[in-house]
Amino acid sequence: MLQNRDWRWLLRWESLLAVILVAVIAANIQMSSHYLGTDNFVNLFQLSIEKIIMALIMTFIIINGEIDLSVASVMGLSACLFGRLYDQDIPAEMAVVIALVVGTVCGTFNGFWIAYAGLPSLAVTLASSIMFRGVARILLEDRSVGLFPQWFNNLGQPDLIGPLSFGIILFVVLFGICLIVLQLTAFGRYVYIIGNNKGAARYSGIKVRQTKLTLFILSGLVASLCGLLLAARLGTVRANAAEEFELDIITMVLLGGVSIFGGTGTLVGVGLSILVVLNLRNGMSLAHYSGNIQTSVVGALLIASVLLPNLMRDTRRLRQWRDFRFRPRETDLEEEEGTWQAVG
């Protein structure tokens, strides 16, 4: 699965992640007898299920050269909207649909400013995240709403299908779809190309704006879905639901080897980084480390993930630059095979 600008580096990065994952799992097995159990594994995914689903979409957005900081607020808004509507005796089914529609509108709102007005996504989604969170607070103020219907709560619980929850099934299916779309289809390739060189994409007749808008609409829709999953899992919603989730989501994507500048990274890397983060947190909880320590470790891992590839790239660039300045004949340059074509 090698749709990347430099697969040698990627291969190393992804294998590095795989090695880290094996090490974390081995350490966890050593440390706790509770680790190897279906319940623990389901639990491990369940605790972060909304984040890891969202990370799949975020991967597309960051590879496309953008970022969506508003996902957590959209999750919160959709959860609160659902709670408020349900609280006012609107049927839960209807409330779910309305929340999804509003989430999609939020995504469209972001996408419009970014794709058609050309504003930077960092600024747009930062502002809209504050706005959406504000609306969520207006909706619920400091109340918390719960006592949802059983069918709704079941969506958030394990043992819905076998030992698995709806969210876990959704994640697995979405992961498969995203993997195929991003790595094998024309749309996926356009996402990479726009992230790499917007100008060349535009001159090649690729619909840059539609692509960006599509991604942000999708982001809004999936975020509102995740907000509902969160409400169902917790059985109750408050105005601060999903607050600061965006940081964990972006962490997982970047740790997976996706460049914050766009154009590089694969979903395989993101999948591996999700597993690393989840298992690391799980192992540390089993060893009774506090949440703060867990967060610090994940943060350190992120810094390493941004630093390490950059260091590797810089040394390589330095070497290339030297070669470039003194290169004897361009055709004699190392013939590095590229990207795209290898199917993983």
Place this chain on the structure above:
Amino acid sequence: MNQLSPVLEIRGVSKRFDATQALDHVSLTLYPGQVHALLGENGAGKSTLIKIMTGIHQPDQGAILLNGRSIQVTNSSQAQLHGIAAIYQEPMIFPDLNVAENIFISHRGRGAVVNWRKMYHDASDILGKLGVHLEVRSQARGLTLAAQQTVEIAKALSLKTRVLIMDEPTASLSVHEVTQLFNLVRTLRNQGVAILFISHRLEEIFEIADHITILRDGKLISSKPVSEVTTETAIRDMVGRDMESFFVKDESRRDDLILSVQGLARSGVFSGITFDIHHGEVLGFAGLVGSGRTDVALALFGISPADEGKIIYDGQPVTIHSPAQATHLGIAYVPEDRREYGLVMPMSIAANITLPMLRRYLTRLGIVKRRAEETTAEEYRQRFSIRASNVRLVTSKLSGGNQQKVVLSKWLNTKPRLLILDEPTRGIDVSAKAEVHHIINELAKEGLGILLISSDLPEVLAMSDRVLVMREGRQMGIFTRQEATQETVMTAAMGQKITVGGI
């Protein structure tokens, strides 16, 4: 002829990088008041030689003599002390500083406080010596590329430069600016500066140089006074084989029109553009940089659509509002800036070639058919002899000429009937240039209409059936091949007021 003693001598310099001999016993002698041209294809060793002269790299063998004494140049500030300076195609200026500050940027040891009045005075003094009028207090950011180069030259002068290396200084300049630069070069020469001048444009070399040295594969091939060199011998020495002196397009124009443009305008950019292109015809677009040629092309390609006028394509009036639609109509545009608009550098040759037509390479489920893609790319690789071991190679690894062939392949794969080429040979070496000319000729024979934008006047004249000349957004006239000469085209391009003196 040279009674003067040489100012700088390179004696038997060799340099090796890993497996490659970049320079092999190269000698070069620079005299004060002489313009010495250094010629060679990309990779011939010119850059390595410059880097050795400016102290960026050390020779493995050989010596550098300044005024007859052997010197060591281990870094660029040392080169500066020896009076050796270099200016490059892209001026290295500080955009937020003003002209005077840029000129004196390298001066040190003047105390803690800047004597502004003296600095401005000295700066205008230097510029005056060069015969240039530039406001010394203006910010460098707002200057044209040519003016920025002038600042660099002034900077070199302020450092008492005796040897000035100019590495492709004209590559990004318009014809008019080149004329001005050459006046500057002559002024410097008359002041006794030794100039090493590097350019890919032979006609410029013949205009400005006193002596021509040609490198090939790191070896010195010839070094003669300009009077003993002709275009033919220069090209032969550079590429190592004989080539047609200048390729001239075959007659392939047919009677049927592919495109007819009437009164095309885009407010504030260009207006009153009217021309026809036949099948098999090359219509040259000449004019100075910034005369609006590219804007007309962008209008035809739907990037920035025209807001007035008629476009009749293939007998049908059309409005073109997006590149996708233009591509669908059979119009292809090969942009001037390959890096910015042509290629996705980190991607493979194959992925680049199929980019605008990716939908042709999809399975019913929308999955990209990589084998089909590579088969197509492989055809183009062979057809245009793109120098790459295979089509999975990333395009950033290719030379400029080969990258250009990939861009051409990419657009030919859309099966266009009208091909717009914007500066297709800029920044590529002589043999790649000739290959591109051959390709244009072949395509015209196949019946494509070609719109060729080029600032390389001999190229436009040799390749075009007719030449349209633009100036400041207006169409100055269309010349047939018989009417189009350097004089007529340049007169039109520069307007009536300016008299033409050998370009």
